[in-house]
Amino acid sequence: MSGRGQVSFRNIARTYGNFAALKGVDFDIREGEFFALLGPSGSGKSTTLRILAGLDAPTAGQVLIDGQDVTAVDARDRDIAMVFQSYALYPHMTVAQNIAFPLEMSGHSKAEIGPAVHDAARKVKIEHLLDRKPGQLSGGQQQRVALARAIVRKAKLFLLDEPLSNLDAKLRLETRAELKKLQRALGVTAVYVTHDQEEAMTLADRMAVFMGGEIQQIGTPAEVFAKPNSIDIAGFIGNPPMNLIPARYVDGDVTIGGHRLKTDSTLTGERDVVVGLRPGALRAASDGVPARVDLIEDLGDTAILDLDCAGTLLRMRVSDIEIPNEGDTIKVTARPQDVHLFDPATKARL
Amino acid sequence: MTGKRLRIIAVMAVSLIFLLAWAFPILWSVLNSLKTDQDVLAYPPKLLFAPTLDAYRDVLFGSSSILPNLVSSMIISVGTTIITMVMAVPAAYALARLRFRGKKAAGFYVLVTQMLPPVGIIIPYFMILRNIGWIDTYQGIILIYLSFSLPFAIWLLVSYFEDIPFEMEEAAYLDGASRMKTLWRIIIPQVRGGIAVTVVFVFLNAWNEFLFAVVLSGNTVRPVTVAMFNFVSVEQTLWTKLAAVSVLAMLPVIILGVVAQKHIVKGLTVGAVKGGGRR
Numbered sequence: 001m002s003g004r005g006q007v008s009f010r011n012i013a014r015t016y017g018n019f020a021a022l023k024g025v026d027f028d029i030r031e032g033e034f035f036a037l038l039g040p041s042g043s044g045k046s047t048t049l050r051i052l053a054g055l056d057a058p059t060a061g062q063v064l065i066d067g068q069d070v071t072a073v074d075a076r077d078r079d080i081a082m083v084f085q086s087y088a089l090y091p092h093m094t095v096a097q098n099i100a101f102p103l104e105m106s107g108h109s110k111a112e113i114g115p116a117v118h119d120a121a122r123k124v125k126i127e128h129l130l131d132r133k134p135g136q137l138s139g140g141q142q143q144r145v146a147l148a149r150a151i152v153r154k155a156k157l158f159l160l161d162e163p164l165s166n167l168d169a170k171l172r173l174e175t176r177a178e179l180k181k182l183q184r185a186l187g188v189t190a191v192y193v194t195h196d197q198e199e200a201m202t203l204a205d206r207m208a209v210f211m212g213g214e215i216q217q218i219g220t221p222a223e224v225f226a227k228p229n230s231i232d233i234a235g236f237i238g239n240p241p242m243n244l245i246p247a248r249y250v251d252g253d254v255t256i257g258g259h260r261l262k263t264d265s266t267l268t269g270e271r272d273v274v275v276g277l278r279p280g281a282l283r284a285a286s287d288g289v290p291a292r293v294d295l296i297e298d299l300g301d302t303a304i305l306d307l308d309c310a311g312t313l314l315r316m317r318v319s320d321i322e323i324p325n326e327g328d329t330i331k332v333t334a335r336p337q338d339v340h341l342f343d344p345a346t347k348a349r350l
Numbered sequence: 351m352t353g354k355r356l357r358i359i360a361v362m363a364v365s366l367i368f369l370l371a372w373a374f375p376i377l378w379s380v381l382n383s384l385k386t387d388q389d390v391l392a393y394p395p396k397l398l399f400a401p402t403l404d405a406y407r408d409v410l411f412g413s414s415s416i417l418p419n420l421v422s423s424m425i426i427s428v429g430t431t432i433i434t435m436v437m438a439v440p441a442a443y444a445l446a447r448l449r450f451r452g453k454k455a456a457g458f459y460v461l462v463t464q465m466l467p468p469v470g471i472i473i474p475y476f477m478i479l480r481n482i483g484w485i486d487t488y489q490g491i492i493l494i495y496l497s498f499s500l501p502f503a504i505w506l507l508v509s510y511f512e513d514i515p516f517e518m519e520e521a522a523y524l525d526g527a528s529r530m531k532t533l534w535r536i537i538i539p540q541v542r543g544g545i546a547v548t549v550v551f552v553f554l555n556a557w558n559e560f561l562f563a564v565v566l567s568g569n570t571v572r573p574v575t576v577a578m579f580n581f582v583s584v585e586q587t588l589w590t591k592l593a594a595v596s597v598l599a600m601l602p603v604i605i606l607g608v609v610a611q612k613h614i615v616k617g618l619t620v621g622a623v624k625g626g627g628r629r
Contacts, residue, residue: 055520075523088521092539101535105526149525 004066005156005189006031007052012061014047021047023213024061029191029206034183036192036200039210040236046161048210049193053159054078065156076105081150082159085166087142089134095121095145096130102153120152123182140171147179151186158183158190164199176202197237201225209233227340231347234276234340240304240315242276246344249273254339257310259289264336265350273350276340279304282316288333293324307332376600383593390589405594409581416595419577423599425488426563426573427556430495434503434552439545441500442507443533447519457508460501468498468561476565486568494562499552506551510544511537543613550610554603574599 007029014022022044029035037045050056052063054075062071070078081102090098099117108116121127124144134142143163150158163179164172180203183190194200200207201221208218217229228234234242247254250270254261261275291307291314303323307314307330316332324330341350382390384401409416444450445457475494476485484490514537522532538545560575567576578595581588 053520053524055523075520076526076528080524082521082524084517084521086515086517088515088517090518090522090536090540092542101522101527102525105531153525 004031006066007157007189007191008062008064008067009048009052010062010064012048012051012058012063014044014051014056015059020213022051022058025215026061027208027215027218029189032187032189034180034190034192034203034205036194036204036207037210038194038197038200038204038207040195043210044213045193045195045208045210049159049161049191052157052191053080053082079156080159081153081155081157082161083143083146083150083163085162087134087146087166089142089145089149091134093133094130095126095132095134095137095148098134098145099130099148099152102149106153116152117148120148123151123185124148124178139166139168140175143167143175147182151182151188154186154188156189158186158188160190160192162194163192165194165196179203198239201237209236211236227349228276229349231274231276231342231344234342238278240279240317242278242340243282243314244342245275245277245312245314247273247275249341254341257289257291257312261289261334261339262336263339263341265339265341267341267350272344274342274344276342277314277334278338279315279317281334281338282314282332283334284322284330285333286331288331290329290331293326293328293330296323296326298323379593379596379600381593382589383597385590387588387590390593405590406598409591409594409598414580416574416577416580416598419572419574420598422488422567422571423557423573423575424602426491426495426571427553429488429492430499430556431549431553433492433496434499435545435549437496438500438503438507438548439538440533442504443511443537445504446508446511447516460505463498463501464505472562472565475562479566485566486570488571491563491566491571491573494566495556495559499555502555503548503552506548507541507544510541514540546610546613550606550613553606557603 009025009027012022012025013020025044025048037048039045047056051058054070054073058071062069064070065078090101093101096117099120100113103113103116117130118127121130124147126141126144126148129137129141129145134145137145143166146163160179164175167175176199192200192203204221206218206220207224208215209224210216211230211232216233217224224233225237228237228242231244235244245256247256248270249263249265249267249272251268252263252265254263254273254275256275289309291309293305294308295306297304297306298320301320303318303320305316305318305324307316309332314332342348343350383405384403385396385399386402386404389396389399408414411417445453445460479485479490479494484493518536518540519532522536523529527535558575559573563573564576567573574595578592578599581592581595
């Protein structure tokens with residue numbers, strides 16, 4: 001089974017008139033991997049997916065699937081299945097006909113199609129809906145039909161374009177977990193586009209973070225979370241995202257609100273920096289920086305505190321036993337290894 | 351409560367006036383078609399009379415039967431409708447979907463042709479057809495009808511095609527369907543309603559057309575709208591026969607209208623309420 005669903009993007013660029021949607025994207029997706037394309041809207045992640053699907057053509061560069069250049073290959077000859085954000089179910093066909101359509105198009109016999117449709121429907125638990133029309137189904141059920149239609153053909157690649165964004169919050173969490181299990185069970189390479197960093201973090205084996213038509217970072221979710229390599233990613237990943245505070249750096253220490261904070265940086269000299277602090281990395285300490293509690297967002301098991309630290313907003317995550325009162329002044333600090341430093345000019349990690 | 355009731359009564363009264371104004375000519379035709387030649391000229395008009403089907407028997411099977419004309423009308427209308435639809439469906443799909451140079455200009459041209467006063471172009475059409483010897487032929491009349499039914503049908507159908515999300519087609523391509531297969535299996539089944547409406551409108555326009563027919567037809571091909579005037583002459587008007595032919599000519603229209611009523615109302619609102627007309 002080697003060489004099934006391995007993807008390489010070679011310097012892909014796409015411009016629409018004067019607008020550069022993608023500015024030279026270059027990365028690989030490994031076989032069997034759950035790979036997320038994460039980024040805010042307009043960052044180029046959807047364009048990348050559409051180019052991989054063959055629904056859009058790059059202005060420059062090549063797309064390779066299993067080592068073969070498919071840049072000029074028609075979408076329907078790429079052996080790719082896709083779940084669209086709108087699901088794109090065929091409203092005039094029953095669920096069974098919808099799921100059977102890709103098999104019919106590839107010339108399978110009736111005898112093969114029937115069992116395959118039931119098998120796919122069983123995998124996403126919609127066997128009881130096969131005779132319905134899409135218009136008679138709930139959003140969650142329609143989503144499952146779209147999944148079944150995508151997995152029935154056992155394509156090389158499985159593309160998902162924001163498949164969960166039209167579901168309500170509870171259903172989204174459930175489907176997210178099932179999606180991951182399904183992908184593992186099928187062992188298929190999945191490419192997943194989302195603007196929701198939590199979805200990317202939980203689902204992906206690896207992810208590429210898009211900003212402004214470029215990939216800013218590629219890595220496992222844990223890597224990207226632990227070491228965001230730019231201010232933009234630091235401010236995008238995590239909920240709430242990293243606190244970013246302009247500060248002065250002198251020989252391994254930074255000064256915030258008149259108080260010194262140790263870092264694990266070995267840079268010498270003095271310079272302006274942007275300090276990144278995860279809300280969850282902040283902790284109370286008697287020798288910490290004083291900060292006033294402005295607002296408490298209680299989430300039940302944890303709470304998010306809005307702290308006023310000498311005029312700078314800091315957000316801090318605390319467990320339910322540590323919740324102070326609004327108006328209290330507390331002292332906060334962070335371990336040196338939790339203090340991220342960025343260059344304010346280039347926005348890059350220092 | 352009473353204010354609301356008054357309003358309902360007022361609306362009903364106004365509606366009734368409009369209904370009577372609209373229905374009067376039809377009722378008049380139906381009543382007169384059932385009278386004898388004596389009854390029809392009686393003054394004051396007889397509301398109670400002994401109905402007879404003599405007029406219908408005469409115009410259908412008498413010496414000046416309009417059966418050939420009904421057949422002509424049917425050939426012209428069906429022919430126009432079929433050719434229009436065969437050409438309009440792909441054209442509307444192209445206008446709705448494909449990006450090509452001059453697309454806007456083409457769309458605008460389609461609309462402009464609808465605004466030309468027919469009287470302005472009837473003479474040139476007559477001369478063209480006479481030069482190629484197509485006056486008083488089916489192909490001549492159908493060709494001229496196509497020149498206005500085709501733009502109309504395209505214009506009507508485009509809005510239906512535009513209603514189908516692009517993702518639906520992309521999904522079909524990724525499922526392995528060719529462009530033609532996508533059109534046949536995915537797109538056209540979803541615009542069935544729009545196609546039904548267009549068929550009805552094109553057929554009715556062709557069936558009801560009089561102005562071009564009277565100039566371009568002759569003794570061989572004469573649709574019923576023109577043939578009706580056989581019963582009006584300098585010496586006299588054969589009211590009962592004229593009324594009977596009118597009723598016969600209206601019959602297909604009324605039947606089609608009743609059958610397609612649901613689709614027509616939906617079709618007329620499809621542009622106004624996005625997506626409301628389909629499904």
